[in-house]
Amino acid sequence: MNFALLSLAIPLFSGLLLLLCGRALRTRITGFIAIASTLISLVCAWFALQEVAAAGTSLLLNLGGWETGLAIRMRLSSLSALLLLFTALMHLLIGLYAGLNRAGINRDFWALSCFLHGSLAALWLSADLFNLYITLELLGLTAVAMVALSGKKAYRPAAHYLILSLAASLFYLLGVALLYGRYGELDVLLLAPRTEADVTTRLALLLMTTGLMLKSALWPLHLWLPPAHASAPTAVSALLSGLVVKGPLYILWVLWSEVAPPALAQQIGPVLAIAGMIALTAGGLSAMRSPSIKTLVAYSTVAQLGYALMALGLLLTWQLPQMHIALWLFVIAHGLAKASLFLAAGEMQSSLGTRRVAGLRGATQTVPVAMFAFAVAGGSLIGLPPSGGFLAKWVLLEPLLSQPQNWPWALGVLLGTLVSAAYIFRVVALSFDRARINPPDINPDRVGHWLALLPALMVWGMALSGEWLIQLLAGGGV
């Protein structure tokens, strides 16, 4: 457990340190400290994963050594260890990009990204509903601050994000208060066997679900996401789309698969799954029509979250452990692919001096590496084999295709795939239009482009470790 705690504490410590040192450190050194601490945190997360794999079951820690029920409990399951590892990896990849690309980044980014890392780690480890609320607040505040990093033009989306995020937190908090009033417990594992399908529980779960869906931009509560993610600096967009929206999703999963009584979970399951299916198509269509590159990528997040929501809904409806694997594979594959997509989009935007998708004509010739990253990451979003996206989609589709009565759901997934293919190929087709090239304004930044490609290569590499990932998620799921 200490490794997991280290993985959580190191980014927080280095964030505080960077804030304390302020301008006494040069920007390069600031970035170096942040990246180094992320690397150490990554190693610690790896050891935590080994620890939980060796134990074969999830580890629980009563903070402060107080008895269960009084203390806040932390839980290190193989899922939370995997998510710790994933968070550190994403921060490392994006940190490297932010530190080494030519444009550089606002110095405040580093402290904030350390704080974001720590908040997410605290979220994955928490097994207490009120503690989860505080981690949600931390996550929301850092995310808003990071959107505001890009200056005046981002203030309006950041303010909207802040207000919606606070409203969503209040919804969640009201639900927690109702559950606490009803059962007198806040601990997830103590609450789980005690919940009943009565009015208070229903109301509480409904409120919390609304709040969490708003926070993780699940359809139909997604409208704040595209402006906020598109106006943030490139590295921040990648972090927000790849990681931040997954935090509330994790709480939603905890809430429905553990806290809620199974009868209620089976009722809500189809609703969530249908919302996910609509998200897939609606988000994809918006991405297809969006005029600017970053908005396209942001809408694709809305669409891709539809897969996760659908997997969650079907998990609740059928109580199939396979859906659990599909859900988290989607989260990881999408995170990596989306990081690459945003970084590539940002790089192409600055090299070609345009925000419009139409400006990407001939990009295969002018910015080949970044365009390759975009296409490769897009391939994973579509689910082309053998990418991580394919792995997740295969696990999701298998139970859907085996039973004829489930075919409508499979049809939804296929439709979603078609739409994702449409918006990715729209960009790829334009980039091959070498007849009317949009010349780059500046020489492409080689380092930045290759760093944008790195997460995309990793998501394709996920297929190599697919067996291991599936066993890990299946083994000590909860």
Added chain:
Amino acid sequence: MSAELLPDMTLTLLLLIMAWGALYAPQRSDAMALFIAFGVVVALIWARLDAPDLALAEAAIGAGLTGVLLMHAARALPDELHRSNRTATYWGALAFAVVASLMFLAHLLTDDSLLNAGLLDTDSDVTPSLRVLADANVADSGVSHPVTAVLLNFRAWDTLLELLVLLFALSGLRQLFPRESAPDDHATSRWPESLALMSAWARVLAPLLVVTGGYLLWRGSSAPGGAFQAGSLLAAAAVMLRLTGLLPALRWSSVWLRLSVVAGALFFLSVAAATAIWGDGWLTYPAAASGLLIVSIEIFATLSIAITLSLLVIGEWEDLRS
């Protein structure tokens, strides 16, 4: 019907009226005044519900500092915006409130689980198990006041994260004053000349606030009070002195300021890490030193809370960037 019902009903009704007024008053200044009054009523209600810790915090932060913040924000608005939006209709809000309460009542009548749970039955014991546990363990926590024991020992992790919430909010605020923008961009928001009477009054009040804050902090281990309440009182003193021009800008470039902003969270986190590495586990205080540790955490936290809250309320370009 007991005699206590009358003040309770009055407070509840007052709360609703204040809330309505704060949302729908035609003038923004009226709405702000009503919002501050709303905070006071909430504080009274917490006091009535036997939660003096919450009442203190609500009065200081909800009514006091938020009020100043609103007034300060209002100064930056152009005159025509001081009238709130006339087209905003409150019929929608009223209809929503009525429909929601009717739905809730209908649910209540069809499902008696609320009654079974004893939530509406005042005679039954609804003390949550957490409270029983907390009361039983106070003796081992190092402090004698159960709320402080919960905040700084049983659920210390929550409090540590709450300190980080304040810090992150401040980091967010700093992004609104980008380094590149020259300070004269913000020339309009310089503090106006204050009245002689006001600054004289501030000179008297500030030392009193500091003493009261120190007292609340000291009392926190045995009675209602503690770091958040003390910190917000100190912040109120700083805000008042700054508004009357008696306090120079709190400059972010000063390492002491940055140190006092991060001190609370840094010390708390170091204690957590130290107990995890050399002690019995994350935030498990050694029994002999727990009282001392809690008091020192509270002292550092008070400092951080005071400085962070004052920066959040009165932070300008010269405070946050220079």
